[in-house]
Amino acid sequence: MTTTKKLVLIGNGMAGVWTIEHLLKLAPHAYEITIFGAEPHPNYNRILLSTVLAGGASINDIIINDHDWYRDNHITLYTGDPVIRIDADQRQVISASGLHVDYDEVIIATGSRAFIPPIPGSDKDGVIGFRDIKDCETMIATAQTHRKAAVIGGGLLGLEAARGLLNLGMDVTVIHINEHLMDRQLDLPAGLMLQEQLEAQGMKFLLGKRTVELTGKRRVTGLRFTDGESLDADLVVMAVGIRPNIDVAQSSGLTINRGIVVDDHLHTNIPHISAVGECAEHRGIGYGLVAPLYEQGAVLAKRLAGLDTAGYEGSVTSTKLKVAGVDVFSAGQFADTPQTKSLRMQDDIDSIYKKLVIQDGKLIGAVLFGDTSEGSSLFSLIKSGESIVGREKELLTGYAGGATAVSPLQRLESMADDEIVCGCNGVSKAAIGDAVLQQGCHTMGSLKACTKASASCGGCAPLVEGLLQLYAGDSAQVTVKEGMCGCTSLQRDEIVEQIKTMGLKTVKEVMNVLEWREPEGCSKCRPALNYYLGMLFPAEYEDEKESRFTNERYHANIQKDGTYSVVPRIYGGVTSPADLKKIANVAEKYNVPLVKFTGGQRLDLLGIRKEDLPKIWEELDMPSGHAYGKTLRTVKTCVGNTFCRFGTQDAMAMGIKMEKAYERLTGPAKIKLAVSGCPRNCAEATIKDLGLVAIDGGWELHVGGNGGVKVRAAELLCTVKTEEEVMEWSSAYLQYYREHARFNERTAAWIERVGLDHVKEALADQQTRLELVSRIEETLSYTSDPWKEIIAKDELRKNFEPLHQAPLTGSTTSIY
Numbered sequence: 001m002t003t004t005k006k007l008v009l010i011g012n013g014m015a016g017v018w019t020i021e022h023l024l025k026l027a028p029h030a031y032e033i034t035i036f037g038a039e040p041h042p043n044y045n046r047i048l049l050s051t052v053l054a055g056g057a058s059i060n061d062i063i064i065n066d067h068d069w070y071r072d073n074h075i076t077l078y079t080g081d082p083v084i085r086i087d088a089d090q091r092q093v094i095s096a097s098g099l100h101v102d103y104d105e106v107i108i109a110t111g112s113r114a115f116i117p118p119i120p121g122s123d124k125d126g127v128i129g130f131r132d133i134k135d136c137e138t139m140i141a142t143a144q145t146h147r148k149a150a151v152i153g154g155g156l157l158g159l160e161a162a163r164g165l166l167n168l169g170m171d172v173t174v175i176h177i178n179e180h181l182m183d184r185q186l187d188l189p190a191g192l193m194l195q196e197q198l199e200a201q202g203m204k205f206l207l208g209k210r211t212v213e214l215t216g217k218r219r220v221t222g223l224r225f226t227d228g229e230s231l232d233a234d235l236v237v238m239a240v241g242i243r244p245n246i247d248v249a250q251s252s253g254l255t256i257n258r259g260i261v262v263d264d265h266l267h268t269n270i271p272h273i274s275a276v277g278e279c280a281e282h283r284g285i286g287y288g289l290v291a292p293l294y295e296q297g298a299v300l301a302k303r304l305a306g307l308d309t310a311g312y313e314g315s316v317t318s319t320k321l322k323v324a325g326v327d328v329f330s331a332g333q334f335a336d337t338p339q340t341k342s343l344r345m346q347d348d349i350d351s352i353y354k355k356l357v358i359q360d361g362k363l364i365g366a367v368l369f370g371d372t373s374e375g376s377s378l379f380s381l382i383k384s385g386e387s388i389v390g391r392e393k394e395l396l397t398g399y400a401g402g403a404t405a406v407s408p409l410q411r412l413e414s415m416a417d418d419e420i421v422c423g424c425n426g427v428s429k430a431a432i433g434d435a436v437l438q439q440g441c442h443t444m445g446s447l448k449a450c451t452k453a454s455a456s457c458g459g460c461a462p463l464v465e466g467l468l469q470l471y472a473g474d475s476a477q478v479t480v481k482e483g484m485c486g487c488t489s490l491q492r493d494e495i496v497e498q499i500k501t502m503g504l505k506t507v508k509e510v511m512n513v514l515e516w517r518e519p520e521g522c523s524k525c526r527p528a529l530n531y532y533l534g535m536l537f538p539a540e541y542e543d544e545k546e547s548r549f550t551n552e553r554y555h556a557n558i559q560k561d562g563t564y565s566v567v568p569r570i571y572g573g574v575t576s577p578a579d580l581k582k583i584a585n586v587a588e589k590y591n592v593p594l595v596k597f598t599g600g601q602r603l604d605l606l607g608i609r610k611e612d613l614p615k616i617w618e619e620l621d622m623p624s625g626h627a628y629g630k631t632l633r634t635v636k637t638c639v640g641n642t643f644c645r646f647g648t649q650d651a652m653a654m655g656i657k658m659e660k661a662y663e664r665l666t667g668p669a670k671i672k673l674a675v676s677g678c679p680r681n682c683a684e685a686t687i688k689d690l691g692l693v694a695i696d697g698g699w700e701l702h703v704g705g706n707g708g709v710k711v712r713a714a715e716l717l718c719t720v721k722t723e724e725e726v727m728e729w730s731s732a733y734l735q736y737y738r739e740h741a742r743f744n745e746r747t748a749a750w751i752e753r754v755g756l757d758h759v760k761e762a763l764a765d766q767q768t769r770l771e772l773v774s775r776i777e778e779t780l781s782y783t784s785d786p787w788k789e790i791i792a793k794d795e796l797r798k799n800f801e802p803l804h805q806a807p808l809t810g811s812t813t814s815i816y
């Protein structure tokens with residue numbers, strides 16, 4: 001007869017208890033289990049403390065296993081009683097309260113604690129880390145009585161803490177030692193984009209700053225920095241990294257380096273004592289994210305269950321910042337080395353950045369900002385180590401589709417059953433398969449409720465969705481794709497309809513009333529709602545600057561080195577000596593590094609510092625060219641019949657008339673126009689959103705063209721005789737597009753989707769056209785020149801002052 005062995009787990013946290021859960025599945029009756037926890041709570045999801053702080057969940061919501069679970073599984077739980085020592089000779093675990101518990105096997109899973117750097121004053125009241133429920137409760141309580149918070153450390157934890165404190169109504173400044181945020185996960189361009197988006201949410205930053213003292217008597221009142229500057233603060237949250245909890249191991253004679261040294265089977269140097277989680281160090285690495293810890297736990301559980309296991313060989317990690325409204329993803333090695341090659345794509349209009357790091361033909365790292373939809377498939381590629389030769393660029397643009405050697409479906413099929421799909425919640429492929437096939441979960445919602453997959457950071461949602469489709473086939477009801485983003489399942493037309501019928505007037509109101517899943521929305525839905533509201537209520541709606549992308553907030557295009565470009569409006573591409581002189585004078589005075597003609601026949605001044613923008617606009621005294629926004633950009637013209645012997649109409653005059661009529665017009669996406677004086681079409685009018693081509697005795701209106709990534713020839717909408725008719729049809733078409741396209745949808749994609757016949761039909765009736773004309777005219781009547789507005793208002797000018805500007809280049813140094 002075999003006797004049940006005694007297993008003691010030290011540490012009631014995420015890695016340890018997950019190992020026990022796994023063990024119970026593999027060998028339910030093999031051990032009599034005792035768990036010691038230093039905290040007074042049952043096992044909870046530490047990851048979701050950020051969500052609790054941000055107001056998105058309660059403490060109860062984040063409990064993984066309540067007291068009943070321990071009881072049902074015959075586990076003895078001692079909470080609030082830390083273990084102080086293991087007596088390996090006596091095979092006993094000794095707790096602070098004096099308990100001695102016998103063991104056959106013991107697991108140390110004591111995790112980490114927040115690193116509190118030895119800055120003078122860091123022991124004052126009001127200085128805390130962010131690690132457990134207690135810290136979270138302290139922050140929530142402090143926000144009720146105090147206002148100013150400082151977070152030291154601009155990493156994942158610091159930024160999630162800062163977002164939570166903002167939600168609690170505090171004025172929050174993040175102090176970061178390096179020149180860009182999340183320097184352990186992101187490169188400079190992504191770090192800068194992140195900073196811009198968080199600033200727009202109200203977060204303040206002091207970058208490249210080292211704190212030397214926390215001031216105040218008993219309670220902290222402020223911080224002092226090496227450069228002599230200071231900052232007031234009633235609460236200081238330290239988020240500068242973690243240190244493994246090794247006290248028990250130290251007092252028990254285990255081998256310790258930075259963490260408790262373990263081999264591939266999670267053995268320590270003393271028999272029958274294993275370690276798992278953040279307290280363990282495997283092959284010189286201590287992990288600070290749950291996915292690798294669960295992989296360790298799976299190996300340990302198998303070994304303790306007496307099953308063969310190949311051992312743990314280390315993990316590639318991926319992270320996703322859990323801040324609503326910001327999409328950031330980083331996996332593997334993001335920094336360049338002499339052995340690596342990288343591909344980058346930067347879209348400053350929509351604030352999207354992608355970087356792939358490649359070594360020996362394999363993907364070894366990726367950084368995504370703004371559009372993280374490819375995150376999980378890139379991460380799978382990094383983990384699989386398969387060759388990506390020949391499809392690197394498709395992977396970067398996200399158009400890999402059929403070009404991949406292994407299709408996404410094949411990759412999902414070839415995943416091992418015990419591979420973790422949702423790192424945050426330790427959900428394996430097999431668990432998802434079970435939920436779909438055995439428990440009938442055929443929607444993302446039911447799958448989430450059943451397995452918790454995708455319920456934390458959301459980074460695994462595309463992978464979970466792929467598996468849902470793999471297992472459920474045609475009966476999968478994938479709802480996430482239906483909405484305009486993951487925050488809602490409503491489609492664009494439903495949202496616009498609801499805004500109209502319910503008279504919703506602000507982005508916040510729309511999100512509240514239409515029950516957004518993410519209370520703050522995300523970088524996809526916020527700008528979209530802002531546009532729809534402005535389009536529907538041009539007279540009353542106050543544009544929400546924080547919902548706009550960087551370029552539109554600063555009315556200039558941000559460049560890859562953090563400087564801006566300025567493009568003044570030159571109607572129809574026709575300029576004058578006086579305007580050219582103004583541009584030349586400004587370029588000379590401000591040492592503008594580059595002056596260049598754009599593809600749209602304008603002059604672009606590149607390399608301008610943010611703080612110089614208002615002065616330059618003032619001195620130029622020209623209207624904004626809106627080269628940065630989802631607006632009318634340019635009307636390109638040929639010389640037409642004024643000079644050209646082939647010309648049949650005055651293309652320049654027509655182009656200038658149109659540009660004056662529609663300048664400052666906002667749209668779902670940018671809008672480009674052109675006018676050619678004859679069918680030779682020198683202004684390339686047939687690859688524009690709206691292009692006029694002159695013919696004998698009239699004009700052809702071509703629509704839905706595009707000369708960008710996916711070239712599309714425009715289609716003929718109509719042929720008209722007079723300039724008045726040109727303006728009537730143009731206005732009606734542009735307004736119809738404004739009212740019906742999805743946010744971010746260029747006319748080319750829109751017409752491709754709805755069909756030219758639909759547009760022709762919609763505009764066929766003159767009465768309808770005139771109503772559209774009157775609506776576009778009303779909208780245009782409320783617009784004003786943004787540069788002039790900023791020049792005139794001190795409070796707007798202030799936004800351009802170099803407040804806490806990080807140096808734009810330089811090396812990253814670190815820490816402690």
Ligand SMILES: Cc1cc2nc3c(=O)[nH]c(=O)nc-3n(C[C@H](O)[C@H](O)[C@H](O)COP(=O)(O)OP(=O)(O)OC[C@H]3O[C@@H](n4cnc5c(N)ncnc54)[C@H](O)[C@@H]3O)c2cc1C
Binds near residue numbers: 013014039132289
């Ligand atoms: C706010 C926050 C957000 C996070 N977000 C993410 C995320 O989005 N994604 C991600 O992958 N990771 C995230 N992490 C990190 C993740 O929570 C940790 O990697 C994970 O919790 C580590 O698990 P662990 O079991 O090793 O340690 P823990 O979960 O810390 O558990 C260790 C437990 O042991 C207890 N203990 C310590 N000493 C003793 C002792 N002597 N006796 C008894 N008990 C003891 C501790 O009190 C603790 O309860 C986040 C962390 C925080 C703080």
Ligand SMILES: NC(=O)c1ccc[n+]([C@@H]2O[C@H](COP(=O)([O-])OP(=O)(O)OC[C@H]3O[C@@H](n4cnc5c(N)ncnc54)[C@H](O)[C@@H]3O)[C@@H](O)[C@H]2O)c1
Binds near residue numbers: 152288814
């Ligand atoms: N979404 C997520 O995945 C998530 C969220 C929260 C926490 N975590 C995990 O929790 C752990 C702790 O997170 P973290 O952000 O503290 O660690 P981190 O090491 O990722 O970041 C700490 C940051 O603080 C900066 N720093 C260091 N010393 C500083 C100083 N004296 N002054 C100002 N800045 C300083 C560093 O440059 C670094 O960027 C990590 O393991 C992290 O992976 C993950």
Ligand code: SF4
Binds near residue numbers: 678
């Ligand atoms: S499009 Fe015709 S009118 Fe215009 S420049 Fe070319 S040839 Fe001349």
Ligand code: FES
Binds near residue numbers: 454455456
């Ligand atoms: S990986 Fe974070 S929720 Fe699944």
